[in-house]
Amino acid sequence: MKNKIYKNLFVAIATMITIVSCDTDYEDQTPSIAGIAVANPNFSTLEAAAVQGGVVGVLSNSNPNDPAGAYTVFAPTNDAFAKLGLVNGGSLGVLQNDFLTSTLLYHVSNGNLFANQIAEGNTSTSALGVDRRFIARGNDLYINGSKIILTNVSASNGTVHAIDKVMIATGVNIVESALLLNDAKVFKTPELTFLVQAVVTSGLAPVLANPANNFTVFAPTDAAFKAAGFNTVEDVANADPTFLQEVLLNHAIGDGGTFTSEQTSTTATTAGGNTLTYSSFQNGVFTILGNNNTVPANMVIPDIQCSNGVVHVIDRVLLP
Missing domain, CATH: 2.30.180.10 (FAS1 domain)
Structure with missing residues (x-):
């Protein structure tokens, strides 16, 4: 076809x-x-x-x-x-x-x-x-x-x-790219508000914004955070920073930033030391499974080029 x-x-x-x-x-x-x-x-x-x-x-x-x-x-x-x-x-x-x-x-x-x-x-x-x-x-x-x-x-x-x-390219680092969505400077309806709060609360913002650190990041939408039990942004703000850091590091791969077309392995080691499992490459995307996920995450918006890596927006939180 x-x-x-x-x-x-x-x-x-x-x-x-x-x-x-x-x-x-x-x-x-x-x-x-x-x-x-x-x-x-x-x-x-x-x-x-x-x-x-x-x-x-x-x-x-x-x-x-x-x-x-x-x-x-x-x-x-x-x-x-x-x-x-x-x-x-x-x-x-x-x-x-x-x-x-x-x-x-x-x-x-x-x-x-x-x-x-x-x-x-x-x-x-x-x-x-x-x-x-x-x-x-x-x-x-x-x-x-x-x-x-x-x-x-x-x-x-x-x-x-x-x-x-x-x-899609943002021209700015990973944290600033998330903020662009959060502040309605890209899509008129923001979708990464929960993620931005998690980055701030966890204390990982300096790491993800550092130009010397180039990551592939899987970015869960607001709906993904809600499905994981965070009903409001305040829930994220009040969460244990250490726990949020562990969760967020499970979404980052320190590989320099790869596009979907460059991903050939079936697994990847996260910045937190856990493993993500990828499905086969199909029609330009693949699904991602965390160690404690029963259902894999789908890509909502893949291949967003940032100044220090590549972001793929996904529809589930990847549990370590």
Whole structure:
């Protein structure tokens, strides 16, 4: 089914480009990057995001910072946005515009980056100045945790590659990233309020904010904390700091920060010395089981790049 979807996506874009290339003035008729999003229904949510985020003008014109006037865009499909619950343009209202603009620019880089330049171990600097890395997993190539499903779609002002997940980068450390959610600077409805309080009460904030410490962190949502018996934020604030520290350290892996695409082991040792068990890698995610969990945690938002690691938002507290 997925191969059929990707094939249809390719055919639709190729057909559109073929039609405009029949004109004798090919250079003038080739659609811009923004034009490709407008013309192809598989990118309708991206089109709406570009409008709301104010980047349509940027992606419609030549890049003033590149001699060839080119951008490269890793373009999330509608299905990629849907994985975040953003099923159409109207769903984008749950995002703060500044965050949406930054997220879109994180998918953009200067110059043409073609498929033959995308290889395991290479990196690409985004328009935000944050590097993204390329990862090979089997026969698939990923940019961070997003699979590249279509390459080298030519535009009048650059190159488009389609990806299957929206990439997210906060530009700040793990603690500040959680605060962005808590203070409604990303999603208009915060989801990590309990986690922020747990970090503060446990005394682990300096550790998780230290740029010398690079972690993979599994971040439980508010609903996850409630399911674990913390009914209110005050319950977390009044909990034993030593206990909270033990619980939180069970959510951190001192591995430098890994994206889902880089995770190949079935287990990991936590910063607290316990073991987490991972399911097999499926459709870009995996589940995580703590030693005293009977039901594994699912990923709600995977692969959030922070300045000192990677955060995956999950739907259960991982019990040590």
